[in-house]
Amino acid sequence: MNSRKKPIVIVGSGFAGINSAFTLKKLNPTIPILVIDSQSKFIFKPLLYEVLSREIKEWEVAAEFKEIFANSGITFLRNKLRSINLEKESLELENNLTLNYQYLVLSTGSINNNYLIPGVDKYCYFFNTLNDLNNLQIALQESLDSGNVQDLSIVGAGPSGVELACKLYDLYSKKLNITLIESSKQVxxxxxFFNREEAEKAIKDRNISLLLNTIVDEIHENHILLKDSQHKKNEFKHDLVIWTAGIKPNLPTFEQEIETNNQKIVTNQKLQIESYENVFVIGDISSIRDMENLPSTAQNAMQQGVHVGINLDLLLKGKDLIDYQFRDNGEMISLGKGKASISGLGLTLSGSLAFEIRRLVYASKMPIVQNSLKSVASWLINKNNIFREN
Ligand SMILES: Cc1cc2nc3c(=O)[nH]c(=O)nc-3n(C[C@H](O)[C@H](O)[C@H](O)COP(=O)(O)OP(=O)(O)OC[C@H]3O[C@@H](n4cnc5c(N)ncnc54)[C@H](O)[C@@H]3O)c2cc1C
Known part of the structure; x- marks a missing residue:
């Protein structure tokens, strides 16, 4: 194949991939860009909690890729990457499709990590995708329909565990006993610091039980085997368990050996794989050499996406590439229905105003303007109802 005709291929159209595609297209409108994703919709994961609590609707967090890329000049292909041959600059996709690239951007995100703990995959519900959310909703409904108060355990008191615990308490306080189980000494x-303090208050105010310094050894159908800091074991009864204890990078398969750090693909500071400089790796799957571990967040993924769009444009124009630098724009955590906590850029704020600011900030980050406008409009219309419930 003539190399000039090979496209720039972006695999994984989440926060990182979408931003790289649109940034490059804006800087270099005539360049052919092909975006590949195994799913049909972009999911705005930070707002999945509000879908669970019915504060917002599913369409507000899930936008069809064909709509996102319509009239953009970017081609979208729904397909799943099977393997990459870096030497041949080719991708093996599902349905025996092989594709050559000129430049490649990899941004395939994260998957749940069970840390090989027995019973996690079999008995736990997860909260990483729209599918996970739907499965959890069905299981919760079945559980609540039993009529008895149900013991719900959430393993992992990071942002996902804390946000879920507070939302579920506000929805079903009379029907669920919620316990958060965390291996470290704090949520x-x-x-x-500010968000942690606000979260501790929110957990205490809601009477959510908290087991700190507690390690999950095994999960069984109706109980969890726990180990405390003195290695004392005990059995903890549950009716339902949600696993939010960790994620791991969703690495594609490579024909060649590549360097990894904590299971992430190592890149140089320009976000390229060092021995294959026409390949960029961004978002949750990348680890930059000689840089402290960056968070697996949408914020970092979006910034890296924009950065790769700029670097690809420079590369195509024969100019020097620039090093990536992460800008910490702060952190927003939802803490129950209509409440949130924000810490960053000199602002610390909690309560319902923080919730509204968080909602508006996220709406402005949606990949299609119509969706974001419709979403804000729908939120404003429903706002009164949201705060009246409970
Ligand atoms: C419930 C939840 C709440 C969160 N809240 C926040 C928050 O408040 N703030 C924040 O900054 N971050 C938050 N995050 C983290 C954030 O969503 C991730 O860090 C971010 O999505 C990573 O972006 P990405 O582009 O690397 O991957 P993703 O956005 O996950 O995109 C990866 C894409 O790759 C596609 N893909 C995967 N494998 C293949 C394959 N083999 N072939 C083709 N396509 C493939 C997937 O379908 C997906 O579209 C949250 C995450 C979750 C789960």
């Missing part, structure tokens, strides 16, 4: 261990 939101890696988060900002």
């Amino acid at each position: 939101l261990n890696k988060c900002k």
